[in-house]
Every structure is written in C-alpha cells, then in structure tokens.
Amino acid sequence: MRAVVYHEVGAAPVIESVAAPECPPGGAIVAVRATGVCRSDWHAWRGHEPVALPHIPGHEFAGEVVEVGAGVRDFAVGDRVTSPFVNGCGVCGYCRDGDAQVCPDQTQPGFTDPGSFAELVVVRGADTNLVRLPGDLGFAGAAALGCRFATAFRALTAQARLAAGEWVAIVGCGGVGLSAVLIAKALGAHVIAVDPSPAARARAVALGADHAVEITTSFSGAADVSDWVGAAGVSDVSGAADGSDVFGVVGAADVSGAVGAADVSGAVGAADVSGAAGAADVFGAVGDDVSGADDSGGAAYSSTLTLHHPSVIEAIVPGGVHVTLDAAGSAVTADAAVRSLRRRGRHVQVGLMLGPDANAALPWDLVVARELEIYGSHGMAAAGYPDMLAMVADGRLDPAALVGRTITLDEAPAALMAMDRPAPQAGITTILL
Numbered sequence: 001m002r003a004v005v006y007h008e009v010g011a012a013p014v015i016e017s018v019a020a021p022e023c024p025p026g027g028a029i030v031a032v033r034a035t036g037v038c039r040s041d042w043h044a045w046r047g048h049e050p051v052a053l054p055h056i057p058g059h060e061f062a063g064e065v066v067e068v069g070a071g072v073r074d075f076a077v078g079d080r081v082t083s084p085f086v087n088g089c090g091v092c093g094y095c096r097d098g099d100a101q102v103c104p105d106q107t108q109p110g111f112t113d114p115g116s117f118a119e120l121v122v123v124r125g126a127d128t129n130l131v132r133l134p135g136d137l138g139f140a141g142a143a144a145l146g147c148r149f150a151t152a153f154r155a156l157t158a159q160a161r162l163a164a165g166e167w168v169a170i171v172g173c174g175g176v177g178l179s180a181v182l183i184a185k186a187l188g189a190h191v192i193a194v195d196p197s198p199a200a201r202a203r204a205v206a207l208g209a210d211h212a213v214e215i216t217t218s219f220s221g222a223a224d225v226s227d228w229v230g231a232a233g234v235s236d237v238s239g240a241a242d243g244s245d246v247f248g249v250v251g252a253a254d255v256s257g258a259v260g261a262a263d264v265s266g267a268v269g270a271a272d273v274s275g276a277a278g279a280a281d282v283f284g285a286v287g288d289d290v291s292g293a294d295d296s297g298g299a300a301y302s303s304t305l306t307l308h309h310p311s312v313i314e315a316i317v318p319g320g321v322h323v324t325l326d327a328a329g330s331a332v333t334a335d336a337a338v339r340s341l342r343r344r345g346r347h348v349q350v351g352l353m354l355g356p357d358a359n360a361a362l363p364w365d366l367v368v369a370r371e372l373e374i375y376g377s378h379g380m381a382a383a384g385y386p387d388m389l390a391m392v393a394d395g396r397l398d399p400a401a402l403v404g405r406t407i408t409l410d411e412a413p414a415a416l417m418a419m420d421r422p423a424p425q426a427g428i429t430t431i432l433l
Contacts (some may be wrong), residue, residue, distance in 0.1 A: 003118035004412045007054040009047035013413035021122045023069045028126040033139035035061040035116040037429040042419040048354045058117035059085040059110030060147035062139045072126045080133040083123045085147040086379045090128035098383035131385045134393045141400030152179035153388045154380035155348045160323045164188025167321040171337045172328030173200035175428045181207045186396045203426030313340040327351045331360035346373040402428045
C-alpha cells in the first residue's frame with residue numbers, strides 16, 4: 001500500500017510503498033478515505049512525542065472496514081467508521097466504565113502504531129474503539145471526529161459542563177479550537193475566540209464566535225501594560241472605554257505600525273472602524289482593519305489579550321468568563337486562560353503541554369481564592385460518541401464546516417512540514433484518498 005513515511009525525526013516525509021498491515025485478533029483494518037493533518041502529527045514528526053522509526057503519521061480518519069479479526073462481534077466489512085485517536089484495550093476497568101481515553105494499555109494509530117497517512121490503518125479492539133458514521137456524513141467531515149472534534153466536544157460537555165447562556169473563552173483557534181467554537185454555539189453559549197492569526201479569528205467569527213481577540217505575549221519592554229498608554233504613538237485612546245484596554249501594540253513605536261494594522265492609527269475610534277455598528281465591541285482595533293464589522297453580522301475582532309492581563313476579556317464579560325479552554329497548549333496560554341475566569345469558573349486544558357511547558361506554573365493563588373476548577377481532557381472514548389453524533393444527525397453540528405482545504409496523499413508530506421510555519425488559511429486540512 002502507499003503511505004507517508006519519515007525515517008528520522010524532522011526528516012522530510014516521503015511517499016513509499018509499504019507492506020499492508022495484518023489484522024490482529026479483535027481488531028479491524030480500515031481503508032482510509034479521509035484523514036486530517038493535525039498539530040499532534042507535527043509534534044511527533046518534530047520529536048516532541050516519541051515514536052518508533054520509520055513511522056507513518058496520522059491519527060484522525062474515517063473510512064470503510066475491509067477486514068475484521070477473530071472475535072469481532074459488532075462490526076463487519078463495509079461499515080463506514082471512524083475511531084477515537086486513543087484506542088482502549090477494552091478489558092480494563094477504565095474501558096469497562098466507558099473511559100477508554102485514559103486506558104493505561106491504550107494504543108494510538110499514528111503514535112504507538114502506524115497511522116492513517118496511508119491507504120490502510122489498523123484499529124485494535126474494534127468493538128471498543130470503532131464508531132459507525134451517520135449515513136449522511138461524508139468522510140471529509142467525519143475524519144475530524146476521531147480527534148479534534150470529539151476532543152472539543154467532551155472537553156466542553158463532560159469536563160467544563162458548559163451550559164446555554166454561559167460565556168466561554170477558547171484560546172487557540174486551530175482544529176480543536178474551531179471545533180470548540182462550533183460546539184459551544186450549538187450548546188447555546190456565548191463565545192470569545194482568542195488567536196494570534198487574523199485568518200483563524202475570522203474563521204472563528206464565521207463559525208459563530210461572538211467576539212474574537214488577538215493574543216500576544218510581548219510587552220516590548222514595557223514594565224507594565226499601563227506603560228503603553230501615553231507612550232510614543234499611543235496617545236489616541238479617546239475611544240477606548242478604559243485606557244488599559246489599549247495594549248496590543250506588538251513591538252510598535254507607533255500604532256500605525258502595529259502588526260497588520262496600517263490603517264488603524266487611533267485604536268477605538270480610528271477611521272477604519274467607522275463601519276462598526278457597536279464601537280464598544282472594538283476594544284483595541286490593533287491587528288486588523290475591522291471596517292464593516294457590526295453587531296448583527298458577527299464579532300469585531302481586534303483586541304489583544306496579553307500575558308497576566310485578562311482585562312480585554314473582562315471588558316467583554318465583567319468579572320470574567322464561566323469557562324476557558326486552552327487549545328493551544330503553552331505556559332502563556334494556560335496562564336492567560338485561567339486568569340480570565342470568573343469566580344468558581346472552570347478551565348479545561350486540551351492543548352498538549354510539551355517540553356518546558358509540561359511543568360508550567362498556574363496562578364494557584366487565584367485557583368484557591370476564587371475556587372476555580374482545573375481539568376485536563378484527552379479525547380473521547382467511543383462510548384461517548386452517541387450524544388455527539390445525535391447532534392450531527394439532527395443538524396445542530398456540522399463537522400464538515402471545519403474543513404479548510406482538502407489535499408491528496410501526495411501532498412501530505414508538504415502539508416505536515418508546512419506546520420513549522422503559521423498556516424496561511426484557517427480550518428482543518430484533510431487528506432482525501
């Protein structure tokens with residue numbers, strides 16, 4: 001079969017002809033029809049997560065069963081399926097309780113086993129780990145269900161217990177974050193999407209986010225955020241409700257030189273926010289031309305969330321949000337998210353914390369004093385899929401809306417390596433086979 005293979009950490013992946021996998025007892029072989037290119041695949045390729053070499057990446061996929069092993073009862077050749085990226089053993093207490101995502105004997109296609117950037121992939125413990133697809137859900141949309149979409153769904157429903165009418169700030173608008181935006185809106189919540197990328201913020205707004213906020217970690221030498229007010233070129237804050245909200249001038253001596261904001265010379269009230277119906281929603285106007293934004297058509301997205309300073313979030317939601325979800329995975333984003341919570345708020349860490357971030361500090365004084373709840377979330381077991389698929393079947397959720405572009409298997413090596421750089425477009429990249 002054809003597959004994407006890399007032989008060394010960080011070496012260019014190539015398309016190779018490799019032996020087809022053998023079907024294990026209790027397992028199944030799935031002919032891959034679509035598979036997503038995920039940040040986790042990039043982490044493994046870059047050596048942030050150990051994998052056996054040579055390696056076939058890929059862990060979120062959808063396809064058709066072409067073979068089942070001895071003992072499989074619930075699936076047959078021809079079934080349209082996906083699978084969680086964590087495959088539970090099926091026999092331990094965690095798996096029996098429906099929590100295969102934390103199985104101590106788990107396997108993971110694309111990490112412990114060869115992955116889905118190939119024509120065929122093995123799923124162990126088929127009766128525990130395979131999930132049938134609704135008949136009207138295409139493979140491209142279904143591919144995200146095994147990782148990013150299901151991860152976001154469980155993080156918001158089981159862990160965060162997000163309720164209609166609550167506010168959630170989603171930090172990082174890649175595949176998981178955009179999935180969370182879509183799901184949170186379907187649950188009836190109000191959404192603040194936080195990301196450094198204008199394209200990701202715009203995509204979040206298109207998916208329903210009520211506000212979209214830029215995040216940066218740079219004060220560019222300022223001892224305190226308040227030092228920006230009155231600094232050279234940052235004197236026009238007359239339109240801001242509070243001068244402290246204008247602190248998104250990343251390394252700029254003059255607001256007109258702010259990143260991507262050549263026409264935003266005066267923060268709120270600048271000439272190019274003239275089309276905003278609700279100027280109060282344009283908290284910083286640093287980073288994007290927001291002309292034409294209005295309160296009916298979506299969020300104005302130009303304010304900036306900086307490390308240790310959640311005042312932009314509090315300007316949108318006084319007192320802070322009910323829920324934060326860090327889909328980016330870093331010390332900076334986790335800290336900023338926790339500090340953005342209201343009292344008794346809930347934070348869910350979904351983005352992987354790797355390398356030096358693995359032991360990142362959190363503001364534990366606030367966690368204790370405000371009785372904040374901190375959760376990790378690591379995917380969703382197949383046992384948790386029925387509620388999610390019910391929302392897909394009745395039209396409340398459309399995972400296909402997250403697909404940013406589709407590519408061929410031959411284009412997959414370049415797509416994986418391109419994750420070294422910020423993506424020029426938002427949404428999930430999906431390989432079609």
